[in-house]
Amino acid sequence: MSEKIFGIHAAALELRSQRMGVLTSNIANAATPGYKARDIDFSAALDAKLDPSARTPDLVYRRPTMPSLDGNTVEMGREQVAFAENALRYSASLSFLQGKVNNITRALKGE
Amino acid sequence: MVSDGKPMTLFSMTENAMSAQLVRMNAATSNLANAGSVASSEDQAYRPIRAVFATELDRASGISSIRTEGLVRSEVEPNKRYEPNNPMADEDGFIWEAPVDETAEMVEIMESSRQYQNMVQALQTAKQLMLETLRSN
Numbered sequence: 001m002s003e004k005i006f007g008i009h010a011a012a013l014e015l016r017s018q019r020m021g022v023l024t025s026n027i028a029n030a031a032t033p034g035y036k037a038r039d040i041d042f043s044a045a046l047d048a049k050l051d052p053s054a055r056t057p058d059l060v061y062r063r064p065t066m067p068s069l070d071g072n073t074v075e076m077g078r079e080q081v082a083f084a085e086n087a088l089r090y091s092a093s094l095s096f097l098q099g100k101v102n103n104i105t106r107a108l109k110g111e
Numbered sequence: 112m113v114s115d116g117k118p119m120t121l122f123s124m125t126e127n128a129m130s131a132q133l134v135r136m137n138a139a140t141s142n143l144a145n146a147g148s149v150a151s152s153e154d155q156a157y158r159p160i161r162a163v164f165a166t167e168l169d170r171a172s173g174i175s176s177i178r179t180e181g182l183v184r185s186e187v188e189p190n191k192r193y194e195p196n197n198p199m200a201d202e203d204g205f206i207w208e209a210p211v212d213e214t215a216e217m218v219e220i221m222e223s224s225r226q227y228q229n230m231v232q233a234l235q236t237a238k239q240l241m242l243e244t245l246r247s248n
Contacts, residue, residue: 013244018173020240021121024233025175028128030226031135032164032177040173059173076229087236091243098247 003050005104009096011049015042016090022059023083026074033070037062037079119169124176125234127167132227134179135162139219146211151201156189157209159216 003010019040029035038059048054064073117123142159150156163180187210195204 017240020237021124021172021174024121024124024230024237025173027229027233028124028177029164029166029175030229031222032166035166035175038173038175080229083233083236087240090240094240094244094247101247 006097006100008046008050009093009100011046013090013093013097015040015045015049016086016093018045019086020083020090023079023086026062026079027076027083030072030074030076030079033072035072035074037064037074039082118171119174119176120172121174121237122234124174125230125237127176127178128230129227131162131164131177131179132223132230134182135164136220136223136227138162138182139216139223142211143213143216143220145209146213146216148209149197149199149206150189150209151199151206153189153191153207156207157211158184158187158189159209159211160184 019042022038022040026037026039029037038061041057041060044057048056062073062075062078065075065078067073138160145157145159148157160182162182165178165180166175167178168175189207189210192206192208193204194200194206197206200206
């Protein structure tokens, strides 16, 4: 039911929130030796979310531009940009959802 | 410690990360504070300490937090100096000075504080988005 009303946006919002956790993990572990930065493959994860029979894809590892001596693959700039982008897209998904809810409320009230 | 078996949230994760940075900053500050301290034997001399971090993965949420594995004392040799007038000098007139690299410690503190700021910023953004989601109707 909720899928019919909200379409892709509910799943997208959930994934955005998950991705925020993963990206924050990367930022938090910027100084942990041997830590490998990870990310969610968003389109694959979204496809899996919309198709109930598919299994959730694993997180993907980031390919570092330049390897570091301690084996850590977090690149701060990249993570920060990804985090900002993700936050923005979360906001976008949220306002789409808000729009849908507003539409339905208006229809229910019969304005 | 995956906080008492509870699933890890963004909040508990940033909390852990921030306290880990505090440990690191405290270690570097103690090193700086002990820079220049002397001892009368090699064993008594202060040796710099470093925090060791490890990742802690919460499989359920895919969030990986950070944990301070412990503090290690570095194996650097103290600087031996001939200073017979120093009250701390041994019978041969030598003192041992703590082998602290002030510049390295300052850099460590700067990096740690930047990292702390990063976590605060990330937490603020995440909190703001969650509040927006809660309040939207």
